[in-house]
Amino acid sequence: MTGDGAIGPATHVRHARPSRDLAAAERFWTEGLGLSVLWRTTERGPGEHDLVMVGFPGGSWHFELTRDPERPLAPTPTVDDLFVLYLGEPVAEELVERLVAAGGRRVPAHNPYWDEFGVTVEDPDGYRLVLSSRTWG
Template identity: 70%
Template structure:
C-alpha cells in the first residue's frame, strides 16, 4: 500500500554523471547513496543521490555505449520546499557547480522561489513556501 512512508525513486538519464554529482551533491548538498559502473553488457553507470536516511532519491543513469539524451521540458520540475527564502549563497553555489539560474515557465515559481537548471537541463526550484502552504 502506498502511504506517507513509501519510498520513492525518480530516475533520469544524464549525459554526465560527474557534472550531475557536482550539481546535486557539491551544489545542493545531497549525499551520494550509491554508485556503480556498468559491469556487464546492457548495464549502465548509475549514481543515486538524495538525503541520507530519506524516503526518496534520484537515480541518474548513463550508458556510454547507447546514451539517452535527456529531454526535459520547462515544466519538468524538482521542487524543494524550504519554508524560507532561498539562501543566495546556495543559489550561487548551484551556479558555480554547473547550474544556470533561469526564469520559470510558470510565474508562480518566480514569485515563490528561484529556478536553476541542472547540467542536463532539468529544473530545480528552491521554493520559499512549505509543502502545506
C-alpha cells in the same frame, strides 16, 4: 506500509533519469544542493549502465542518474519538468550561488508563480530545480 501493497506517506521515492555527464550531474546535486552519493556503479555487464544515486542518507527520496555509454539517451527535459523543494523560508542567495558554481544555471520559470515564490535553477542536463520559499501542507 500496510503489507497489502498500499502506497503511503512513508513510501520511498526514486526518481530516475538519464544524464549526459554523470560527473557534472553529481557535482550539481552534491556540491551544489548538498545531497550525498548513496550508491555508484560503473559495471560493464550485459544490460548494465553507469549510475549514481544521490539523496540524503535515511531520506525517503533520491535521484538515480544513469548513463549507458553504449546506448546513451539524451535527457529531454521541458521547461515545466520541475523538481520542487519547499524550504519554508526565503531562498538563500548563497545556496543559489553554490548551485551555479556547481554547474547549474539560474533561469526564469516558465510559470511566473515559481519566480514569485522561489528560484529556478537548471541542472547540467537541463532539468529544473525549484527552491520554493513556501511550505507544503
